[in-house]
Amino acid sequence: MATRVTLARVLARRCASKTPARDSRPRARAVVVRASASAADEVYRAMSSNQEVAVVAVVGTSLVRDAATRHRTAPTATAALGRSLMCSLLLGTFKGEDETTQLTFKGDGPLGQIIATSTHDGRVKGLVSNPNADPPLRKDGKLNVGGAVGSGVLTVSRAHPSMKTPFTGTVELASGEIAEDVAKYLLESEQVGSAIAVGVSIDRECEVIAAGGFMVQILPFASDETISALEKTIASLPSSTDLVQDGLSAQEIAQRVLGELEEKKELVTRITPEYGPCDPVELRERMLRAVASLGKAEVDRIIAEDGKIEIKCEFCQEKAVLMEEDLRNAQSEVETK
Numbered sequence: 001m002a003t004r005v006t007l008a009r010v011l012a013r014r015c016a017s018k019t020p021a022r023d024s025r026p027r028a029r030a031v032v033v034r035a036s037a038s039a040a041d042e043v044y045r046a047m048s049s050n051q052e053v054a055v056v057a058v059v060g061t062s063l064v065r066d067a068a069t070r071h072r073t074a075p076t077a078t079a080a081l082g083r084s085l086m087c088s089l090l091l092g093t094f095k096g097e098d099e100t101t102q103l104t105f106k107g108d109g110p111l112g113q114i115i116a117t118s119t120h121d122g123r124v125k126g127l128v129s130n131p132n133a134d135p136p137l138r139k140d141g142k143l144n145v146g147g148a149v150g151s152g153v154l155t156v157s158r159a160h161p162s163m164k165t166p167f168t169g170t171v172e173l174a175s176g177e178i179a180e181d182v183a184k185y186l187l188e189s190e191q192v193g194s195a196i197a198v199g200v201s202i203d204r205e206c207e208v209i210a211a212g213g214f215m216v217q218i219l220p221f222a223s224d225e226t227i228s229a230l231e232k233t234i235a236s237l238p239s240s241t242d243l244v245q246d247g248l249s250a251q252e253i254a255q256r257v258l259g260e261l262e263e264k265k266e267l268v269t270r271i272t273p274e275y276g277p278c279d280p281v282e283l284r285e286r287m288l289r290a291v292a293s294l295g296k297a298e299v300d301r302i303i304a305e306d307g308k309i310e311i312k313c314e315f316c317q318e319k320a321v322l323m324e325e326d327l328r329n330a331q332s333e334v335e336t337k
Contacts, residue, residue, distance in 0.1 A: 152176075155170045197237075
């Protein structure tokens with residue numbers, strides 16, 4: 001077992017080394033929405049023909065572009081948020097129905113906190129505390145995501161309506177480069193040997209031109225021959241963003257990762273992911289609760305001065321306007337409890 005853990009760590013390091021965003025820092029600060037040459041967004045899951053390895057691959061170029069546009073993120077913040085969203089999809093998609101998975105990176109870098117949450121059916125959303133974070137480039141000319149995140153902890157929470165409390169695990173950040181941190185969490189907290197590669201490629205106009213990645217999970221009974229084959233295949237792969245920019249679909253990425261192992265056709269699942277959106281009813285109820293928590297005096301002041309209040313969701317950046325009747329109703333609900 002010790003040998004397999006070591007090999008899993010080697011695979012994780014090799015994958016992590018392929019994740020940095022490309023090119024020097026773009027000059028523009030707003031994301032320009034243009035047509036992408038990459039394949040359509042998709043999350044694809046397959047099992048190897050010998051059923052010893054599971055692979056989940058994702059293409060999320062449009063999704064990450066949407067997130068960057070909503071949050072108006074600087075290049076490095078875009079890369080960090082995009083990688084986190086991809087990892088959240090890799091971990092959270094295809095789980096039990098109504099289960100949600102949340103990744104929270106708390107580092108001491110200029111980005112502050114990153115949150116990415118996904119559902120079993122591929123809906124994902126996230127945020128960064130400082131969307132303007134954009135530290136100097138690394139020595140190799142790549143965006144310094146690790147420096148932007150800094151040192152700290154990663155917390156992963158899995159929640160389901162049937163659970164009294166979410167299952168939560170926390171590990172120290174390995175590098176702040178996102179993928180390596182998630183692989184470390186899976187190994188130390190969930191005892192799952194895995195390799196993860198995610199990337200976001202940004203051009204000089206600050207446009208997200210490719211986003212995607214993959215996760216390989218080695219099942220406990222996997223043979224040394226299977227692990228060796230994976231190590232050889234992954235070492236020969238280009239970066240995850242290069243795979244996406246070459247036009248490969250999520251299915252084709254999964255097939256490239258499996259290599260000679262091939263996939264078992266009967267055990268394939270695919271989902272089209274999307275960013276958000278927040279459910280309008282749930283969003284409105286959440287905002288009413290937030291307003292009610294302000295207290296009677298503050299609600300009365302808002303009603304007297306404006307007669308309404310506008311609130312923006314920090315995840316989807318959607319706005320809701322609450323009128324005087326809404327504010328009064330929210331106030332009444334708190335008073336009757």
